[in-house]
Amino acid sequence: MGMNPTVQALRERFGPRIGRALVSCGDTIVYVDREAVREILRWLKETPGQQYNYLVDITAVEYRDPERPLEVVYELFSLDRKVPLRVKVELPKDQPLEVDSVVPIWQGANWLEREVYDMFGITFRGHPDLRRILMWETYSEGHPLRKDFPLRGRFSRSEQVRQALGASPEAHYSKEELSIADLYHDLPADMRERLVRQGVLEAGSRIGSRTVELTVGESGAALAPAWGGAGTAAAVAEEPDFGGDHMLVNIGPQHPATHGVLRLVVELDGEVVVRCIPHIGYLHSGFEKLGEYRHYNQIIPLTDRTDYLSPMANNVGFAMAVEKLMGIEITERCKVLRVIACEMSRIISHLIWMGTTAIDIGAFTPFLWTFYERERIYNLQEAWTGARLTTSLTRVGGMMADIPDGFVEGLREFCRTFPKTLAEVDRVLTRNGIWCARTQGLGALTAEEAINHSLSGPMLRASGVPYDVRKDRPYLDYETYDFEIPVGEHGDVYDRYLVRFEELRQSTRILEQALDRLPDGPINVDDPRVILPPKSAAMNDMEAMIFHFKQVMEGVKPPVGEAYFPIENGKGELGNYLVSDGTAKPVRWRIRPPSFINLSALPKMAQGHLLADLIAINASVDIVMGEVDR
Amino acid sequence: MGLNVGGSGKKLGVVAGSPNWITTRLDFLVNWARANSLWPMPFGTACCAIEFMATAAGRFDLARFGMERMSFSPRQADVLICAGRLPFKLAPVIRRIYDQMPQPKWVISMGACASTGGVFDNYAMVQGIDTIVPVDVYVPGCPPRPEGLLYGILLLQKKIRGESITDRSLREEQLLDQTALRLKPETVDELSEPFGNSVHQTRSA
Numbered sequence A: 001m002g003m004n005p006t007v008q009a010l011r012e013r014f015g016p017r018i019g020r021a022l023v024s025c026g027d028t029i030v031y032v033d034r035e036a037v038r039e040i041l042r043w044l045k046e047t048p049g050q051q052y053n054y055l056v057d058i059t060a061v062e063y064r065d066p067e068r069p070l071e072v073v074y075e076l077f078s079l080d081r082k083v084p085l086r087v088k089v090e091l092p093k094d095q096p097l098e099v100d101s102v103v104p105i106w107q108g109a110n111w112l113e114r115e116v117y118d119m120f121g122i123t124f125r126g127h128p129d130l131r132r133i134l135m136w137e138t139y140s141e142g143h144p145l146r147k148d149f150p151l152r153g154r155f156s157r158s159e160q161v162r163q164a165l166g167a168s169p170e171a172h173y174s175k176e177e178l179s180i181a182d183l184y185h186d187l188p189a190d191m192r193e194r195l196v197r198q199g200v201l202e203a204g205s206r207i208g209s210r211t212v213e214l215t216v217g218e219s220g221a222a223l224a225p226a227w228g229g230a231g232t233a234a235a236v237a238e239e240p241d242f243g244g245d246h247m248l249v250n251i252g253p254q255h256p257a258t259h260g261v262l263r264l265v266v267e268l269d270g271e272v273v274v275r276c277i278p279h280i281g282y283l284h285s286g287f288e289k290l291g292e293y294r295h296y297n298q299i300i301p302l303t304d305r306t307d308y309l310s311p312m313a314n315n316v317g318f319a320m321a322v323e324k325l326m327g328i329e330i331t332e333r334c335k336v337l338r339v340i341a342c343e344m345s346r347i348i349s350h351l352i353w354m355g356t357t358a359i360d361i362g363a364f365t366p367f368l369w370t371f372y373e374r375e376r377i378y379n380l381q382e383a384w385t386g387a388r389l390t391t392s393l394t395r396v397g398g399m400m401a402d403i404p405d406g407f408v409e410g411l412r413e414f415c416r417t418f419p420k421t422l423a424e425v426d427r428v429l430t431r432n433g434i435w436c437a438r439t440q441g442l443g444a445l446t447a448e449e450a451i452n453h454s455l456s457g458p459m460l461r462a463s464g465v466p467y468d469v470r471k472d473r474p475y476l477d478y479e480t481y482d483f484e485i486p487v488g489e490h491g492d493v494y495d496r497y498l499v500r501f502e503e504l505r506q507s508t509r510i511l512e513q514a515l516d517r518l519p520d521g522p523i524n525v526d527d528p529r530v531i532l533p534p535k536s537a538a539m540n541d542m543e544a545m546i547f548h549f550k551q552v553m554e555g556v557k558p559p560v561g562e563a564y565f566p567i568e569n570g571k572g573e574l575g576n577y578l579v580s581d582g583t584a585k586p587v588r589w590r591i592r593p594p595s596f597i598n599l600s601a602l603p604k605m606a607q608g609h610l611l612a613d614l615i616a617i618n619a620s621v622d623i624v625m626g627e628v629d630r
Numbered sequence B: 001m002g003l004n005v006g007g008s009g010k011k012l013g014v015v016a017g018s019p020n021w022i023t024t025r026l027d028f029l030v031n032w033a034r035a036n037s038l039w040p041m042p043f044g045t046a047c048c049a050i051e052f053m054a055t056a057a058g059r060f061d062l063a064r065f066g067m068e069r070m071s072f073s074p075r076q077a078d079v080l081i082c083a084g085r086l087p088f089k090l091a092p093v094i095r096r097i098y099d100q101m102p103q104p105k106w107v108i109s110m111g112a113c114a115s116t117g118g119v120f121d122n123y124a125m126v127q128g129i130d131t132i133v134p135v136d137v138y139v140p141g142c143p144p145r146p147e148g149l150l151y152g153i154l155l156l157q158k159k160i161r162g163e164s165i166t167d168r169s170l171r172e173e174q175l176l177d178q179t180a181l182r183l184k185p186e187t188v189d190e191l192s193e194p195f196g197n198s199v200h201q202t203r204s205a
Ligand code: SF4
Pocket: A305, A390, B046, B047, B048, B049, B083, B084, B085, B110, B111, B112, B113, B114, B118, B119, B141, B142, B143, B144
């Protein structure tokens, strides 16, 4: 593929502020001047003929070569013209790591930039709320994705445990929250004291309109539980003053309705949500760092565990990214099998969403039905991969295994009977008065807002934007399947439900078509660089043995380059961005996490709704914390 | 009532001809009651929680063991089931939840991550929740199948049946010491030692 003509237009418009441009694995990359990046991105977004209106991702890359500058990467996509573009900014290490924030252009950049700040220590000038997002705010070991940061962290394990346990959860209230309507002054006295003692607040500093007045005794008394905890002497002695108008409510991180370890801090006026501030990172597991220490095929088991509601689709997405990096064309049978894997994943992902959301809104029965159907898919999945959940189905260049005997019949049977369950759920929910009352008109986003927040998947489509990676950036021959993209009208919780519901039907259709066309043939490419030779050959043939040895000991080695590969999974656009320096382990493995980005619109959606509706709105985002926090 | 003295071979003494009286050991009665109505506090964090939900749903039916009453408030819970990985950021949370649970209480560590850190031998992950809270039953697997979790629950019931209400040491609260650790620092380091081939995977090149 040639270079994107936008680069030429950029050069004409911005001259020397545009640096070198190159094409890697078909993706056009253009380097721009760090001081001009905001202006250039705004131009790219707003200029007719360019219209890169969708910010896919912001991330950063640090190379293993310590001389090379850090790079901030902006992945853009034009929803109208269906063209991607990658813009990069170089930040030499001997200068301050700073670049202008693009939050004024795209709201969706907010959390993405915070993550880059947290993981790389890059400051975004003009960001409204730049603080750590995945690690806690007082985390003192550094910025984990920097190359000089050891995989296991800088401190010993006992020190890490000590610091973690010593950090009271309340210390993670941000300054912003404490400024909410002077809420600081409504906090129990012991909590206030703790915040000052732990250095989150300083006595004498100003919060909101008032000054922090506090005398911290050098008592060093043991921390008292304050989350609904037993009243301590201090808390009892000085009753908090609830005279203010607003109230601060903390939901989570351990709460049945937050779909994982999400924590929401909510400012309430009576029952109405004035502001909702999500806190994430409670499940941050360091996937991306871990990936830098693994061979490409060894990363596939990790992908199971990011979005564990649709593991097979993640496996496919990662393998496709590596194949793009290496220029591998997979076999026809493999393509169809991967479509089957992706659609099965979409079904179980939507089913769990439906079941748990129904519970949140007060309907228990659909949970049992949808879990029953999930078990049926699990049976098939287990027959195919040997595991119910951690499937590790793909390999670079092919599949871990072909489908077993009886699988096709089993899946056909599922496709035949599954719509019956759907019809039942449809009957109890879709026109149910309570369900409609609890979902309609809630958390609505317009199309512009949804795009501006970089939403994807059913969240975006419910707002009326028909963007689906399967249609707009087709892979695995999705363009040859006959299926519809359901699109909502109001962008509210109910529309999101309808969109997902219809997607379940469409996925069943795709599955049927895939089964019909499933060709015979090999599942793996014939390429000894990436695929292990059969065991019998490895035992008998010298050459095959050498390939086997090299594969196992050295791993798959893509050439120098980088690739971004998006797929549409149940949550939205799941991207894998890989940077290779020619070795067997990626320099950078970035997951473009759909539910992380979708969740970042929650504060916007929740505003002005009742607290009880916040639960429904949060449920409608369909988050999976494993992927939000990675 | 179907009182069985599980496995121990003891017979329940029923005084013949008097339907209103049974005789039994107090320990046995208490343990029977405790073991068969464990209210779980589902501390589901990651993938294992999905299998936990599957265990609770129709096919595996946790209700058969008197456990269908999920206690989302730690104050009414008997057994903390940590299903999934526990990053350091979550460590103070599980600790507080454990502290808030009333005695008697037990902990099941479900999955490789909760038990040892699993594949996540990195900066973010607690290497086994036993460095944070005491654990009664470890369920191996990544994730454990629902059958595996059920087996772990049965083991816990067996353990409970062997307890004695007069043994106060079982019910001692394990407080944090001044360094905010439950175990000695050396013990934590030792428990968190990498093992197997993971020691060789720290090279980034
Ligand atoms: S043990 Fe495996 S399945 Fe369970 S939380 Fe850890 S990675 Fe996920």
